[in-house]
Amino acid sequence: MADVIGTWIAALLTIAITSLAWKDQPVSKMANHIYIGVVTANSIVQAWQNIMNVGINKILAGEFLYIIAILLGLLTYTRYSKASFWVYRYPIALVMGIGVGTSMRGLVGGSFLDQIRDSFFQLAVPGDAMTSVNNVIFFVILLSSLSYFLFTIRAFRSETAMKFSLLGRYAMMGAFGYSFANTIATRINQYAGRIAFLLIDWLHIAG
Amino acid sequence: MATKKHFLENIPIGIYFLLIIGAMCYIQIYPLGLPIPVTEMTKATYRTVEGLNEGDIILVDQGYGAGTIASHEPGFVVVFKHAMRKGLKLVICSTSVEGPLLLDSALAKIRPESQGYEYGRDWLHVGYVAGGEPAYAAIIQDFTSTFTMDYEGTSLSGMPLAQELTAPTFEKIAMVYVQSAGGDVCEGWIRQSAVRYDIPMIQQPLEMMVPTILPYFPVNCQGILNGGIGAAEYESFAGLPGEAVKLSDMLSMGGLVVLIFLILGNIGWFIRPKGGS
Amino acid sequence: MSTSRTYKRQIPLALTFIVGMIVTFDWFISWDPLQSLTTTLMNYQIVMVAFMMGFAGVNLVYLHSRRIQRSMSENKLYDALLSAVLLACLFIWIIVGVGLGMGSDQYTWLFNTFNQSLSATAYAATLFYLASATYRVLRIRSAETGILLLVGFITICANIPLFKAYFPFLGTIIVWISDGLVKYSYRAITIGVGLGGILMGVRTLLAMETGYLGATEE
Amino acid sequence: MELIAGRMLDLVTLIALWVVAIFLIFSKRDIWIRRLPALDFIEESVGRAAEMGQPVLAQGFGSGSSGIQSSIAPQIIAALSVLGHVARICARHGTQVVALMSSESVIPVADEVLRTAYRLEGKLEEFEARKEEMMPWVPNQANKVSAINALRPAAHIIIGAFWHESVQIAEAASAVGAVQIGGTGRLYQIPFFAAICDMNLIGEEIYAVGAYISRTPEMLASIATTDYFKVISFALIILGTLLATMGMSGSLDALFKW
Numbered sequence: 001m002a003d004v005i006g007t008w009i010a011a012l013l014t015i016a017i018t019s020l021a022w023k024d025q026p027v028s029k030m031a032n033h034i035y036i037g038v039v040t041a042n043s044i045v046q047a048w049q050n051i052m053n054v055g056i057n058k059i060l061a062g063e064f065l066y067i068i069a070i071l072l073g074l075l076t077y078t079r080y081s082k083a084s085f086w087v088y089r090y091p092i093a094l095v096m097g098i099g100v101g102t103s104m105r106g107l108v109g110g111s112f113l114d115q116i117r118d119s120f121f122q123l124a125v126p127g128d129a130m131t132s133v134n135n136v137i138f139f140v141i142l143l144s145s146l147s148y149f150l151f152t153i154r155a156f157r158s159e160t161a162m163k164f165s166l167l168g169r170y171a172m173m174g175a176f177g178y179s180f181a182n183t184i185a186t187r188i189n190q191y192a193g194r195i196a197f198l199l200i201d202w203l204h205i206a207g
Numbered sequence: 208m209a210t211k212k213h214f215l216e217n218i219p220i221g222i223y224f225l226l227i228i229g230a231m232c233y234i235q236i237y238p239l240g241l242p243i244p245v246t247e248m249t250k251a252t253y254r255t256v257e258g259l260n261e262g263d264i265i266l267v268d269q270g271y272g273a274g275t276i277a278s279h280e281p282g283f284v285v286v287f288k289h290a291m292r293k294g295l296k297l298v299i300c301s302t303s304v305e306g307p308l309l310l311d312s313a314l315a316k317i318r319p320e321s322q323g324y325e326y327g328r329d330w331l332h333v334g335y336v337a338g339g340e341p342a343y344a345a346i347i348q349d350f351t352s353t354f355t356m357d358y359e360g361t362s363l364s365g366m367p368l369a370q371e372l373t374a375p376t377f378e379k380i381a382m383v384y385v386q387s388a389g390g391d392v393c394e395g396w397i398r399q400s401a402v403r404y405d406i407p408m409i410q411q412p413l414e415m416m417v418p419t420i421l422p423y424f425p426v427n428c429q430g431i432l433n434g435g436i437g438a439a440e441y442e443s444f445a446g447l448p449g450e451a452v453k454l455s456d457m458l459s460m461g462g463l464v465v466l467i468f469l470i471l472g473n474i475g476w477f478i479r480p481k482g483g484s
Numbered sequence: 485m486s487t488s489r490t491y492k493r494q495i496p497l498a499l500t501f502i503v504g505m506i507v508t509f510d511w512f513i514s515w516d517p518l519q520s521l522t523t524t525l526m527n528y529q530i531v532m533v534a535f536m537m538g539f540a541g542v543n544l545v546y547l548h549s550r551r552i553q554r555s556m557s558e559n560k561l562y563d564a565l566l567s568a569v570l571l572a573c574l575f576i577w578i579i580v581g582v583g584l585g586m587g588s589d590q591y592t593w594l595f596n597t598f599n600q601s602l603s604a605t606a607y608a609a610t611l612f613y614l615a616s617a618t619y620r621v622l623r624i625r626s627a628e629t630g631i632l633l634l635v636g637f638i639t640i641c642a643n644i645p646l647f648k649a650y651f652p653f654l655g656t657i658i659v660w661i662s663d664g665l666v667k668y669s670y671r672a673i674t675i676g677v678g679l680g681g682i683l684m685g686v687r688t689l690l691a692m693e694t695g696y697l698g699a700t701e702e
Numbered sequence: 703m704e705l706i707a708g709r710m711l712d713l714v715t716l717i718a719l720w721v722v723a724i725f726l727i728f729s730k731r732d733i734w735i736r737r738l739p740a741l742d743f744i745e746e747s748v749g750r751a752a753e754m755g756q757p758v759l760a761q762g763f764g765s766g767s768s769g770i771q772s773s774i775a776p777q778i779i780a781a782l783s784v785l786g787h788v789a790r791i792c793a794r795h796g797t798q799v800v801a802l803m804s805s806e807s808v809i810p811v812a813d814e815v816l817r818t819a820y821r822l823e824g825k826l827e828e829f830e831a832r833k834e835e836m837m838p839w840v841p842n843q844a845n846k847v848s849a850i851n852a853l854r855p856a857a858h859i860i861i862g863a864f865w866h867e868s869v870q871i872a873e874a875a876s877a878v879g880a881v882q883i884g885g886t887g888r889l890y891q892i893p894f895f896a897a898i899c900d901m902n903l904i905g906e907e908i909y910a911v912g913a914y915i916s917r918t919p920e921m922l923a924s925i926a927t928t929d930y931f932k933v934i935s936f937a938l939i940i941l942g943t944l945l946a947t948m949g950m951s952g953s954l955d956a957l958f959k960w
Contacts, residue, residue: 002593005597006593006596006597007597009597009598009601010596010597010598010600010601011601013598013601013602013605014601014604014605017602017605017606017609018605018609018612020609022221022224022612024848026562029566030566030569031602032842033566033567033569033570034569034570034573034598034602035602035603035606036544036570036842037544037569037570037571037572037573037574037577038573038574038577038594038598038599038602039599039602039603040540040541040544040574041541041573041574041575041576041577041578041581042304042305042308042577042581042595042599043304043537043540044537044538044540044541044578044581045577045578045581045582045586045591046304046307046334046335046337046537046586047304047335047337047534047535047537047538048534048581048582049334049335049358049586050334050335050336050337050530050531050534051531051534051535052356052360053333053334053354053355053356054336054353054354054355054527054530054531054534055531055534057355057356058355061355065524066527066528066531068528069527069528069531069532070531072528072531072532073531073532073534073535073536074535076532076535076536076539077535077538077542079539080542086491086492086493086496089492089493089496089697090495090496090499091532092496092696092697092771093496093497093499093500093503093696093697094499094500094503094525094528094529094532095529095532095533095536096500096504096688096696097499097500097501097502097503097504097507097689098341098503098504098507098525098526098528098529099339099340099341099529099773100500100504100684100685100688100689101503101504101505101506101507101508101685101689102340102341102344102399102507102526103340103395103398103681103685104504104508104681104682104685104686104716105507105508105510105511105512105712105716106340106395106398106399106402106403106511107398107678107679107681107682107685108678108682108712108715108716108719109398109402109403109709109712110394110397110398110401110402110423110427110678111394111422111674111675111677111678111679111681112675112678112679112682112715112931112935113711113712113715113958114402114423114426114427115422115671115674115675115678115935116675116935116938116939116942116958117426117942117955117958118422118426119668119671119939119942119943120939120942120943120945120946120951120954121943121946121947122943122946122947123943123946123947124947134660134664137664138664138665138667138668139939139943141664141665141668141669142668142669142671142672142939143936143939143940145668145669145671145672145673146672146675146676146932146935146936146939147936148672148904149672149673149676149904149905149906149907149932150929150932150933151735151736151738151906151910151925151929152733152734152735152736152922152925152926152929153929153933154734157736168669168672169628169904170627170628170631171665171668171669172669172670172672172673172896172904173628173629173631173632173635173896174631174632174634174635174661174665174666174669175418175635175665175666175669175670176632176892176893176896176897177631177632177633177634177635177636177637177639177893177897178418178635178636178639178661178662178665178666179415179417179418179666179890179892179893180632180636180893180894180896180897181635181636181637181638181639181640181643182414182415182417182418182433182434182639182643183414183415183614183893183894184462184465184611184614184615184618184640184643185414185434185435185436185458185462185640185643186275186278186413186414186415186434186435187607187608187610187611187614188231188457188458188461188462188465188611189277189278189414189434189435189436189454189457189458190274190275190276190277190278190604190607190608190611191231191277191461191608191609191611192231192235192277192454192457192458192461193276193277193454193604193608194277194604194605194608195228195231195232195235195457196235196277196453196454196457197601199232199235199236200235205236206235206236216620218619220616220619220620223615223616223619224612224615224616227611227612227615239646241645241646241649242645242649243645243649244645244648244649244652244655246655246658246659247659247663248662248663272603273599273600273601273602273603273604274603274604274606274607274608275607276600276604277604277608305595305599305600305603307586308586308592308595308596308599308600309600311592312596336530337530337533337534337537338526338529338530338532338533338534339533341507341525341526341529341530342526342529342530342533344522344526345523345526345527345529345530348519348522348523348526349523352523352524352527353523353526353527353530358586358587359587360585360587374523390889390890403511414643415890415893416890417662417666418662418666418667418670418889419670419674419889419890421662421663421666421667421670422667422668422670422671422674424663424667436643439645455645456645458643458644458645459644459645459646459647461611462640462643462644463644463646465615465618465619465640466637466640466641466644468615468618468619469618469619469622469637469640471619472618472619472620472622472623473622473623473624473633476623508716511706511709511712512705512706512709512712512713513703513704513705513706514703514704514705514706515703515704518703539767540766540767543766543767607866610866610869610870613869613870613873614869616873617869617872617873617876617894617897617898620873620876620877621872621873621876621897621898622897622898625900628896629897632893632896632897633897636897673889673904673905675932675935676905676906676928676932677887677889677905677906679719679927679928679931679932680776680887680906680909680924680928682716682719683719683723683924683927683928684773684776684924686719686720686723686724686924687920687924690724690727692727692920693775693776695769695770695771695775695807696771696772696775697771
């Protein structure tokens with residue numbers, strides 16, 4: 001019984017949210033408000049499980065240093081007090097430092113050095129004209145796109161250099177076309193999932 | 208903007224939407240079952256999993272929410288099934304708050320017990336993990352110092368698979384499989400596991416995010432599944448048909464309608480009499 | 485005044501710098517104490533961020549309780565009802581999820597019925613905005629949009645199994661596009677974004693990006 | 703305690719980046735920066751809107767908890783620099799400028815930016831009188847679309863940080879016939895702006911435009927530092943390609959495995 005009611009509610013909510021694309025009206029507004037409430041609540045519930053798993057359980061098991069983590073976590077809520085707002089800065093400063101350090105150290109290898117290392121093209125592949133031509137094209141695409149993002153180097157402001165970087169802009173536009181079309185595929189896929197739900201689980205038409 | 212639009216540009220948007228929905232419903236009821244051509248990228252993903260040895264451990268970030276379940280769940284199911292065929296072990300965590308709650312639906316399609324897979328020995332689920340990139344680094348450095356219990360609240364100390372993951376965890380993981388709708392998540396995992404420890408990695412981002420992961424392929428990321436399309440290809444290439452193959456017919460029909468309207472709109476725009484600037 | 489400034493501003497900024505440096509050098513130096521310190525810091529981070537996820541809830545309570553009051557006084561009853569329902573959902577979900585546990589049948593039912601259908605549809609419904617944009621706005625206005633449209637057109641075709649099955653050459657073209665055009669033009673963007681991210685880190689650790697400290701006074 | 707083999711080049715590069723950045727920031731050198739065509743386009747379209755007496759709408763100033771305290775802060779700051787520039791043109795012509803606010807942490811900063819713009823044009827009282835309608839609080843997406851429909855702007859400046867609302871707002875503004883300039887550092891949203899907007903800024907270009915207008919020394923120094931390293935990568939790619947073509951890439955590979 002609970003399943004049947006659940007399916008009906010889910011189906012009606014699906015339709016209500018879809019209608020939002022058409023026009024903003026009372027029913028879709030209600031669905032939207034429920035949505036915000038339940039999504040926020042779920043993330044709080046999951047966060048709670050995380051605090052238990054990574055923090056409180058360890059304290060119970062005797063790792064008392066994790067009391068500091070819990071305290072720091074609680075201190076974040078001082079941001080709602082005007083007088084002791086500054087206390088909030090301690091945990092956020094730690095979070096910021098750890099986050100920045102973690103991403104910075106990985107960016108050097110991941111988005112700089114490894115990217116260069118993977119860009120050494122063999123421009124003349126013996127006996128494979130097609131690959132050679134492609135490699136020359138890709139080499140030009142990469143360099144021209146890269147030169148498009150030079151803003152403070154005067155040498156790259158000559159007319160030829162600007163034309164070269166314009167080539168990069170065109171290449172990127174092509175890449176955006178790919179991305180755009182892929183987004184359409186993503187959304188159709190997701191909507192297909194909803195239609196499958198409506199037709200199979202709710203209306204039992206197809207299967 | 209002053210010129211009048213040609214009627215081809217002015218078909219009421221409601222009719223257009225109904226056509227999309229109608230076409231997709233129609234094909235769901237009367238499916239075509241078209242063959243799915245498999246791209247090189249999907250084959251590379253398949254080969255990465257196929258190249259692992261029996262007993263190897265895969266770390267899975269089942270980081271999808273309900274919003275992208277149609278694209279991601281088939282990808283999770285098919286890789287899990289493939290891993291079972293190969294005798295691989297799976298450790299599942301999730302960087303999405305909705306991920307852990309969606310696992311049951313995927314497990315119902317996988318049914319690990321049917322292959323003799325035992326929870327705690329062959330696979331494990333620790334649930335959601337907050338904290339972003341530092342969290343991935345913590346997991347990959349020392350799994351057992353980060354987690355104390357699994358998603359259901361059972362202590363990890365009694366689970367043989369968890370005990371295999373003591374520090375240094377990165378030496379014990381044979382592959383990382385990331386599924387996410389967040390770019391920071393995908394690239395964060397690449398940096399903390401693939402760049403740092405050269406652990407083989409496959410990813411299933413959404414179709415729209417693939418371009419941002421492509422620069423890492425194949426040096427840091429050995430395989431990319433192109434969202435739901437990639438999952439469908441994997442299903443047919445691995446011979447493990449599932450949900451994604453079914454959805455791909457709807458993708459065909461929906462895409463076709465969008466394509467037709469794109470062409471109509473442009474034709475209308477071209478033949479519209481242009482006045483002034 | 486100056487001591488309060490030290491506590492309220494300078495120590496937090498110094499903390500960011502020190503912690504950032506510790507975490508950064510852990511990548512390059514193999515030394516067990518350093519490694520266990522960073523792992524602990526990262527575990528702390530998980531707990532702190534988990535706590536911060538509660539902010540969204542507090543903000544909602546604050547915003548919507550005010551809205552209920554205002555709507556009631558202006559006699560907009562439906563608006564008040566909307567906010568009330570939102571808050572009711574928030575509390576019911578948290579009580580059931582934390583009280584009975586996330587794995588409980590009750591919470592699973594709530595999640596599968598509400599969260600799943602709403603989230604899935606909210607994202608999927610963007611399809612319609614996207615579709616209407618493709619139809620009403622996407623035009624060959626210039627060489628740039630022409631290229632964008634051409635590649636987009638080929639990609640939509642290649643994403644449709646129907647076409648790919650009958651026109652095998654689409655497969656070859658799409659591989660050229662994705663593994664060549666897209667990969668290398670995005671690589672230029674990746675390099676730029678990566679360097680920009682590092683510089684953002686440098687500025688943060690040097691206390692030049694201090695927005696995260698909140699209110700600018702003091 | 704020892705350095706980890708295979709990460710030497712990473713370490714050297716990171717230290718080099720720090721050194722160059724610190725040098726450029728603290729040496730207070732005058733850094734030249736290219737004027738982007740997009741800026742001309744912004745001035746032109748805002749000017750036209752002003753002549754026609756139609757409002758200019760700007761958005762992209764964060765969303766919810768992703769405000770000035772989050773990792774997207776540089777994008778918001780760039781967006782605010784552009785807003786200040788646009789607001790001055792509007793103040794001069796007496797045109798309405800509207801900046802949609804969706805993150806609380808940004809409001810005080812945006813207030814300051816608009817106030818400065820109006821003060822520089824000697825119209826501070828006008829700002830004080832119409833402050834409320836200049837910075838409406840529009841937290842969610844559906845409301846952004848209705849705000850566009852209600853205002854019917856002639857120019858729509860969408861520079862800053864955007865999430866999946868990008869398609870909706872760009873489509874809605876295009877339907878009311880606004881000239882649009884889009885740009886964001888959030889990569890997934892760039893394609894929509896590229897497809898829909900009349901002029902678009904790709905990724906980092908928004909920081910360059912922001913720095914060109916605001917002339918903040920740290921920001922200029924950051925852009926210059928990244929530029930130098932891009933030139934280095936440029937040179938390394940050419941060198942590596944030459945060596946690979948001649949079949950002699952061994953030594954360079956060794957460098958990257960150092």
